[in-house]
Amino acid sequence: MTKTLLIEIGVEELPAIPLLKELKNIEKKYLHVLEKYDLVCEFEFYYTPRRLTLWHREFPLKQEDKVEEFFGAPKSIAFKDGKPTKAAEGFARKCGVAVEELEFVEKEGKEVLYFKREVKGQESRELLGDIVNEWIHALDFGKSMRWGDLHESFIRPVRWIDVMLGDELVNIELFRVKSSKTTRVHRQSSFDPVGIENAKEYFEKLKQGGVTLYPDQRRADILAGFEKLQKEHGITIEQDDALLDEVVAITEHPTPLLGKFDKEFLKLPPEVIITSMKEHQRYFPVFKEGRLDNSFVVVSNALTNDFSKIIEGNERVLRPRLADALFFYENDLRNGLSTDGLEKVVFMDGLGSLKEKIEREKGIALALAEKYGVDKTKTARAVELAKADLLSEMVYEFTELQGLMGYYYALALGEDEEVAVAIKEQYMPNGEHDDLPSTKLSAVVAMSIKLDTLIGLFSIGMIPTGSRDPFALRRAVNGIVRIAGAYELEFDIQKDIAKLAEKYEEFDLAQLEKFILDRIRKFYKVNPSIIEAVLVTGERELVAMGQKIETLANVVQSEEFKEISATFKRVANISKDVDISKELGVDETLLQESEERELYRAYKEVVSKTYESYEAELDALLGLKPQLDNFFDHVMVNVEDEKLRENRKNLVANIYKSIYKIADIKEVSV
Numbered sequence: 001m002t003k004t005l006l007i008e009i010g011v012e013e014l015p016a017i018p019l020l021k022e023l024k025n026i027e028k029k030y031l032h033v034l035e036k037y038d039l040v041c042e043f044e045f046y047y048t049p050r051r052l053t054l055w056h057r058e059f060p061l062k063q064e065d066k067v068e069e070f071f072g073a074p075k076s077i078a079f080k081d082g083k084p085t086k087a088a089e090g091f092a093r094k095c096g097v098a099v100e101e102l103e104f105v106e107k108e109g110k111e112v113l114y115f116k117r118e119v120k121g122q123e124s125r126e127l128l129g130d131i132v133n134e135w136i137h138a139l140d141f142g143k144s145m146r147w148g149d150l151h152e153s154f155i156r157p158v159r160w161i162d163v164m165l166g167d168e169l170v171n172i173e174l175f176r177v178k179s180s181k182t183t184r185v186h187r188q189s190s191f192d193p194v195g196i197e198n199a200k201e202y203f204e205k206l207k208q209g210g211v212t213l214y215p216d217q218r219r220a221d222i223l224a225g226f227e228k229l230q231k232e233h234g235i236t237i238e239q240d241d242a243l244l245d246e247v248v249a250i251t252e253h254p255t256p257l258l259g260k261f262d263k264e265f266l267k268l269p270p271e272v273i274i275t276s277m278k279e280h281q282r283y284f285p286v287f288k289e290g291r292l293d294n295s296f297v298v299v300s301n302a303l304t305n306d307f308s309k310i311i312e313g314n315e316r317v318l319r320p321r322l323a324d325a326l327f328f329y330e331n332d333l334r335n336g337l338s339t340d341g342l343e344k345v346v347f348m349d350g351l352g353s354l355k356e357k358i359e360r361e362k363g364i365a366l367a368l369a370e371k372y373g374v375d376k377t378k379t380a381r382a383v384e385l386a387k388a389d390l391l392s393e394m395v396y397e398f399t400e401l402q403g404l405m406g407y408y409y410a411l412a413l414g415e416d417e418e419v420a421v422a423i424k425e426q427y428m429p430n431g432e433h434d435d436l437p438s439t440k441l442s443a444v445v446a447m448s449i450k451l452d453t454l455i456g457l458f459s460i461g462m463i464p465t466g467s468r469d470p471f472a473l474r475r476a477v478n479g480i481v482r483i484a485g486a487y488e489l490e491f492d493i494q495k496d497i498a499k500l501a502e503k504y505e506e507f508d509l510a511q512l513e514k515f516i517l518d519r520i521r522k523f524y525k526v527n528p529s530i531i532e533a534v535l536v537t538g539e540r541e542l543v544a545m546g547q548k549i550e551t552l553a554n555v556v557q558s559e560e561f562k563e564i565s566a567t568f569k570r571v572a573n574i575s576k577d578v579d580i581s582k583e584l585g586v587d588e589t590l591l592q593e594s595e596e597r598e599l600y601r602a603y604k605e606v607v608s609k610t611y612e613s614y615e616a617e618l619d620a621l622l623g624l625k626p627q628l629d630n631f632f633d634h635v636m637v638n639v640e641d642e643k644l645r646e647n648r649k650n651l652v653a654n655i656y657k658s659i660y661k662i663a664d665i666k667e668v669s670v
Helices: 016-036 086-095 124-138 199-208 215-233 241-250 263-267 270-281 308-335 354-372 376-385 393-397 404-412 417-424 440-459 473-487 495-503 509-523 528-535 542-556 561-574 594-607 614-622 625-634 642-660
Strands: 002-011 044-048 051-060 066-074 103-107 110-119 158-165 255-260 284-288 291-300 346-348
Touching (some): 066 086, 291 308, 308 393, 354 495, 417 440, 440 473, 509 528, 542 614, 561 625, 594 642, 625 642
Antiparallel strands (some): 002 051, 002 158, 066 110
């Protein structure tokens, strides 16, 4: 038997960001509670800023009856001389019965103590109070608050609870609030509790009272409103998904509205206007003909037919924010870009000030610029100015615009455009899928900043442990690997880092190398044994490493690889006692069999050529499979004649050595 179940927890307005962070866990945690109480069934979860709602179309009225079985000690231990031992008595206590009520059954070839009992399922309504309390207390929104004289806390005060099984109210209490057959509608519709008799009435009265309960519907309503505004005004509204999620979370009756601001503010860099609108007001930027327009979209939560006052109010709020930004911008331009003052800003204990960090970054950047043929004057200038905007009023107000404002100021003050772009792109890439620097100069600057942070923090023992990485060193490694690969900047994580690290306090370079290699193992989304097959050869140059990993991954994905692997693992096995670091001579006069002569001829032909890529070279080497198979079928390697045996081993080992320059194929597991 089932009935509908409606659970509504009414709260004061929920803050959007904490709610959205926990959103992915809310249903999982409720399901976990249902599993605990053996009442698992389908349900739907909805939310608005003032409520958390669970809806079951079919909720079981009771738990299913079940049988519990208990197994105890073997008979030989449970009884001695026909009398129960402490083992038997303890088992009986555990089962809640007398020893005489226990039985023996055979289990794994032994007679053991056994007890079985039937457990009647409890009525669901008796359990709902515990279910709701456990679910609510399992939710973690980060910060929570207490209200009144309560010792318990929650993200916001709970003001009403409605739990109805079918048409019947289930009496529960949560944070000293007792359940009742009431809900709350939109405040502009009514401040008073609204009575409901059943679930159908609940959904109807929310709709009538201006509450769109379903988040997906609110999102669809907002997007439909965007579409309407775009068609009416010939504009494009930037649809920021994170901002849209936030607006969905803070509205019960969303209506997108178009507002305007003075054109004079378009003197500001677009990012300043957009940041001010998004961060402070949750406005959506508007574009016209590909350029930022002097308008914005605000999503109202009001119930009204006349939105003019709401639009005017939001325009009034935005104006002083943009006026402040324009003042900061013009003032910063008058002051110019300078790093004077950064010597007073501590970067990190043990690593000095930001001014000292800039000097270290410049040293690395100039070394890389020389290595990669990049203009050293521009490189030095870009690094010198990269953090100058930290002293600007604009970045003080909008810290997330650091680097970007340096770009705009540099352009406005007549700096070289390539230098300005490098300032803007100094932190790229900032995430796994973020854009890379757009020029080689920018790449060198961004790489230098990441390298200084990485080497510097390791030099003072600030090494990430476990999942903790407060200075994003793992992300820095990913960025270095991506930049090096994209621009083919050959960088050896052993030799080049050792050279750069001479300017820092002495530390364990092997520890840093291990850290980088651990990140590389996670960076490439391929069979882990492929990465190991390349790393075990000692390859530490990032460009070659990446190309070799990709080459081997492509080969391993082929249908023929299992057959190829069997042959070449045999090659590796025969070569295991040969020192492939030495020159391995093959005496052609000792090649007696036609199969070994043919193998040697084919091998010499392969290694005599120059290849455009590792893939072409590896394909050619693996193409020796037919000759190798013939060799293994007709030629005995481990013959008694020592010279003949060594010659044949050297022939095979030379092939292994050539492949080993790319990867140790025996390490690959499929």
